[in-house]
Amino acid sequence: MKIILTHDADSIFKPMEHILARRERFTPKDLKAAEKGSLNLYNNIADIVQLEAELGFQSTLFIPPFLFNLYSIVDTLKTIQREGTELQLHYVHEDHPQYKGLFNIQKSFFNELIGDVRGVRCHNLWVTQSLLDLFKEEWVLYDSSYRSETVERMNPYSLDNGLIEIPIGIMDTDLFGRLHLTENEAWKFILKDLDAAKDHRVEYYTLLFHQESFRMKGGRLYSKLLKHLAKEGFECIRCCDVPLVQDALKKV
Numbered sequence: 001m002k003i004i005l006t007h008d009a010d011s012i013f014k015p016m017e018h019i020l021a022r023r024e025r026f027t028p029k030d031l032k033a034a035e036k037g038s039l040n041l042y043n044n045i046a047d048i049v050q051l052e053a054e055l056g057f058q059s060t061l062f063i064p065p066f067l068f069n070l071y072s073i074v075d076t077l078k079t080i081q082r083e084g085t086e087l088q089l090h091y092v093h094e095d096h097p098q099y100k101g102l103f104n105i106q107k108s109f110f111n112e113l114i115g116d117v118r119g120v121r122c123h124n125l126w127v128t129q130s131l132l133d134l135f136k137e138e139w140v141l142y143d144s145s146y147r148s149e150t151v152e153r154m155n156p157y158s159l160d161n162g163l164i165e166i167p168i169g170i171m172d173t174d175l176f177g178r179l180h181l182t183e184n185e186a187w188k189f190i191l192k193d194l195d196a197a198k199d200h201r202v203e204y205y206t207l208l209f210h211q212e213s214f215r216m217k218g219g220r221l222y223s224k225l226l227k228h229l230a231k232e233g234f235e236c237i238r239c240c241d242v243p244l245v246q247d248a249l250k251k252v
């Protein structure tokens, strides 16, 4: 079984008042560094990529033109992209009659700044058939917005409209925001889910951890999980390494 590593970036900065109101989420050491201004707790992109690289892994990072000013991190994005991180579009859907135009604004801006949009993940995993059809019309090759529980499968597959779907095995915010698990409970949950997937001979298992949660209670399990995966000899890959996506890329 191969593990597909993915991250969404929903925010890259929060003011100190916001952080202090949630101080129990962070370690005292990180809080001190944040107060001194030597650490941005909400921008962990470089640290995540470095940890992955140390373990011989690469990941896919979904970047949202509509959630913050991308120019503020464009240098980091270009560097990690050069070094092998896959960057794709984190699309923010608005329930608006001009949603197609709003999609195109996000796609063109991403194209200009980062490169061609080949993959999309919807913010909040808010995906519908009409959005999948829109992605297909707009030359996107794959989507990764469905939970495996929704589509009842783990492996990437082709949708009826020809788009490739890469279902999500586990998302951090489902474990902590929705199930309200402690770190210990979440750790057991993840290991059990990985074991079950292996027993069912799943070939590809997709992880989604938000980059902004890397230093937070809960989200910091990602470092532990990566080290565990390395120790157990798992191969960890990007969405663009999936053979179905590779084949589609060759035809572009």
Ligand SMILES: [Zn+2]
Residues within 6 Å of the ligand: 008, 009, 010, 090, 122, 123, 124
């Ligand atoms: Zn998001």
